[in-house]
Amino acid sequence: MSELILHGSPRSNYVRTCQIVLAEKGVAYTYDPVMPQTLEQLARHPWGKVPAMTHGDLALYETLAITRYIDAAFDGPALQPPTIEDRARMDQWLSVYNAYLNPILGSSIAIERMLRKPSNEEKIAAAMPEAEKCLTMLEKGLAGSEFLAGNRVTLADFFLVPTLDYLSQTPESEVLLSDTKNINSWLLRMMAMDSTKTVLLA
């Protein structure tokens, strides 16, 4: 089979999601460390974002499309639930992550604090109330199950974990993650997985 190439910058949370999914599935791939908004990335993604993927004749952008493809195209553990109900829950979390969690917990706080120098303090402060809401909702979501969509890890968990890993390293986490025992246990569980360790602790 042709070689799979993952294009994207190494500190991007979305690129990290793809790398974790590839590791979880045991897929050998070539990593192409390209920055967003470069001419080469604009040729792959109309908005110049990372990641993108090439596999033979197939060129894809958007993390959801890439990770669903990898899960379907390769052997290894299934990363999408077998039941209609759990799959719908996973889809709901994926949508919630992309629409609400990543813009606040990821872009406005974790990425801003960890990767932007100097960080935009006003942007971080403005996001804190909404971040509390995001985390309260996540805490409730993890109350009855080990993972977001039941007791098996799914793509939804692999979307969230790079962002929560970054967030847990920020000073803001001392407030945000001080009373979130379900999220904290989930994060420990996620960070103990070989695939996650390989990417996030590298």
Ligand SMILES: N[C@@H](CCC(=O)N[C@@H](CS)C(=O)NCC(=O)O)C(=O)O
């Ligand atoms: N909807 C895209 C989002 C990807 C995204 O936001 N990537 C960020 C890095 S984590 C990026 O490329 N940012 C640079 C930019 O927007 O110019 C996906 O799911 O892949």
